Amino acid sequence: MPQSPLSSDAPLANFAWVPARYGPALQTLLDNDRLHPLGPGQPHEAARPELSRLTSDPLAAGRPILDRDHWRCCLSGLWLLHDFLDESHTISQEIQSASGSYWHGIMHRREPDFGNAKYWFRRVGDHLVFPAVAQDAQWIAAQAGQSLPRTAQFLLTEPNWDPFRFIDLCAAAYGGQTPTELLCQEIARAEWRRLFDYCYRQAVGPT
Secondary structure, three states: OOOOOOOOOOOHHHOOOOHHHHOHHHHHHHOOOOOOOOOOOOOOHHHHHHHHHHHHOHHHHOOOOOOHHHHHHHHHHHHHHOOOHHHHHHHHOOOOOHHHHHHHHHHHHHOOOHHHHHHHHHHHOOOOOHHHHHHHHHHHHHHOHHHOOHHHOHHHHOOOOOHHHHHHHHHHHHOOOOOOHHHHHHHHHHHHHHHHHHHHHHHHOOO
8 A cells, every 4th residue: 555645743733735836837726725615616717728728638737647547636626626516526436546536525525415425435445644634623623722613522532534524514514503614614625735735746756
C-alpha cells in the first residue's frame, strides 16, 4: 500500500495551503479561499474554459502525469471546487479506486443525497487521508470552544475520521436541525484540500 505524502502529525494549524505549490496551470483555479455551501451552490462559469482545457488535455497541467486515475481525481475535485457538480460526477463515477469513490461521495454529500454519499464512502474504505482529516476536524472544532454544539462534540474525541457521522452532521446542518453549518463548511474545505493534495502528489509524484 502506498504511503500517504501527508504527515499524520501535521494538523491543519501546520498545513499551509499554497496554491502555487501545484504549478501555475492550477494556481488560479486553486486560489479560492471561500467556504462552499453544504448544498450544490452555483457553478462558477468564469472557470469553465480553464477546467475544460485541463480535462481535455492532461499536458495542460504543466507537469508529466504519472498516474492518470489520480489526475482524473484532481479534475473531479477541481470541478467540484467551482461548484460544477455534474461535471465532477461524470469524472468520479468512472474512477474505480478509493480516491475516486471519495470524490464521488463528497459530490453526493453536496448534492445533497446523503444516502448515496454514504454508499460511496462505504466503497472508500479506510483512506490514507483520513488521519489528517480527523486531526483537521478536531482542530477546527476545538476553535469553537464552549460554543461547539453537542451534536458536534464527537469531533473532539473521535480517534479516526468517521465520514458517516460527518455526513449526518452535514445533513442536520443543511436541514436546520443543528447550528453547525459554518463548522461543517470549514471541515469540508480542509477535507477537500487534504484529498486534493494527496491525489495531486500521487498523480505527478513528489513536488
